[in-house]
Amino acid sequence: MAQDPFRFSERLKGIRPSGIRKFFELGLSMKNPIDLSIGQAHFDAPEPVKQAARNAVAEGRNRYTVTQGIPELREKLRARYAGRFGDISGEDVMVTCGVSGGLMLTFMALLNPGDEVLIPDPYFIMYKHLATMVSAGTATYNIYPDFRPTAERVRAAITPRTRLIVVNSPSNPTGYAMTEEDARALAALSDETGIPLVSDEIYEDFVFGRRHVSPREFTRNCIVLSGASKSLGMPGWRIGWMLAPRELSEKMYSLQQFSFVCAPAPLQWGALAGMELDFSPHRRDYQNKRDLVFEGLRKNYRAVMPTGSFYMFPELPAGLDMDRFIEACIRRELLVVPGSACSDRATHFRLCFAATDEKLKKAVAILNDIATGR
Ligand code: PLP
Numbered sequence: 362m363a364q365d366p367f368r369f370s371e372r373l374k375g376i377r378p379s380g381i382r383k384f385f386e387l388g389l390s391m392k393n394p395i396d397l398s399i400g401q402a403h404f405d406a407p408e409p410v411k412q413a414a415r416n417a418v419a420e421g422r423n424r425y426t427v428t429q430g431i432p433e434l435r436e437k438l439r440a441r442y443a444g445r446f447g448d449i450s451g452e453d454v455m456v457t458c459g460v461s462g463g464l465m466l467t468f469m470a471l472l473n474p475g476d477e478v479l480i481p482d483p484y485f486i487m488y489k490h491l492a493t494m495v496s497a498g499t500a501t502y503n504i505y506p507d508f509r510p511t512a513e514r515v516r517a518a519i520t521p522r523t524r525l526i527v528v529n530s531p532s533n534p535t536g537y538a539m540t541e542e543d544a545r546a547l548a549a550l551s552d553e554t555g556i557p558l559v560s561d562e563i564y565e566d567f568v569f570g571r572r573h574v575s576p577r578e579f580t581r582n583c584i585v586l587s588g589a590s591k592s593l594g595m596p597g598w599r600i601g602w603m604l605a606p607r608e609l610s611e612k613m614y615s616l617q618q619f620s621f622v623c624a625p626a627p628l629q630w631g632a633l634a635g636m637e638l639d640f641s642p643h644r645r646d647y648q649n650k651r652d653l654v655f656e657g658l659r660k661n662y663r664a665v666m667p668t669g670s671f672y673m674f675p676e677l678p679a680g681l682d683m684d685r686f687i688e689a690c691i692r693r694e695l696l697v698v699p700g701s702a703c704s705d706r707a708t709h710f711r712l713c714f715a716a717t718d719e720k721l722k723k724a725v726a727i728l729n730d731i732a733t734g735r
Pocket of ligand 1 (some may be wrong): 400458459460461462485529532533561563587588589590596599600601
């Protein structure tokens with residue numbers, strides 16, 4: 362008998378569809394859902410950014426760019442990072458296809474089969490699957506119940522196979538933004554162990570009541586990933602960037618050259634136009650939304666108040682298991698993400714407060730009804 366022409370790779374066996382995608386599709390099938398499941402800003406890309414992208418298309422800037430990205434955007438980002446981190450002469454900024462693309466390149470460049478990446482639990486879902494795609498494994502460091510990525514928690518999870526430590530602040534799904542104390546301790550741990558940090562800072566602009574802190578401020582043993590998806594309201598454009606030691610980054614050029622080739626050319630010009638925009642009105646708006654949801658649920662839900670991103674990760678109400686809780690939400694056309702989709706535990710749920718106040722108020726009322734058995 363002829364062999365099955367489409368025999369799946371071993372790698373694919375470890376990959377299941379995202380638990381969040383399911384809700385996205387469910388949302389599309391509902392008439393008027395309150396969808397707090399998908400993690401994207403509720404504002405659109407700013408007009409100057411759209412205009413710059415349109416101009417780039419009209420002016421014929423539609424060819425491949427050099428793999429590392431257009432010099433104008435890289436220079437802007439370089440100046441931004443130099444302002445924050447001081448001496449970055451040994452490092453390089455590369456434009457990637459989103460933070461997702463940057464993570465993929467990092468994992469491909471630094472992990473061998475059998476190596477382990479340490480990720481927080483709860484985690485951004487993609488980390489596990491990206492590790493699987495490069496035939497590596499993941500282990501988690503537990504950040505429950507306060508969601509602090511402390512050095513002690515990370516240290517306790519390190520094994521001889523650990524090759525990378527992923528930190529994500531502000532965090533998806535917890536909303537926790539790292540303090541300077543957290544960042545200093547993580548940096549010291551990385552220096553002591555020689556295990557590099559991969560710092561996913563995609564929510565860097567969404568920090569409330571404190572400054573955004575990166576562990577890169579305190580160690581050079583750190584790859585910084587960020588991008589325009591959340592801050593510029595353009596997740597579909599696939600523009601991200603990475604600050605990494607030059608010799609590593611140059612290796613990643615080849616990986617990007619032979620996979621993504623380059624980030625979308627006209628959209629790099631669009632992102633460049635977004636570099637000078639003032640984010641503070643959005644930050645205030647999101648802080649108000651955080652307050653609306655946190656205060657609204659406070660009586661009936663135990664939750665850590667988010668200090669960043671646009672997620673909250675409350676505990677399930679007493680007496681309800683995950684299935685019954687999610688079912689109760691869906692019956693009322695409210696979509697949230699079961700914590701089990703982004704954690705090894707099934708005790709919490711993720712709610713994204715990037716929505717209109719009107720939707721958030723309705724969601725708060727529904728969640729309170731569910732918690733009080735109405
Ligand atoms: N990292 C985190 C923590 C995220 O939440 C997301 C998107 O939800 C990404 C990375 C992916 O970002 P990008 O659109 O830049 O690939």
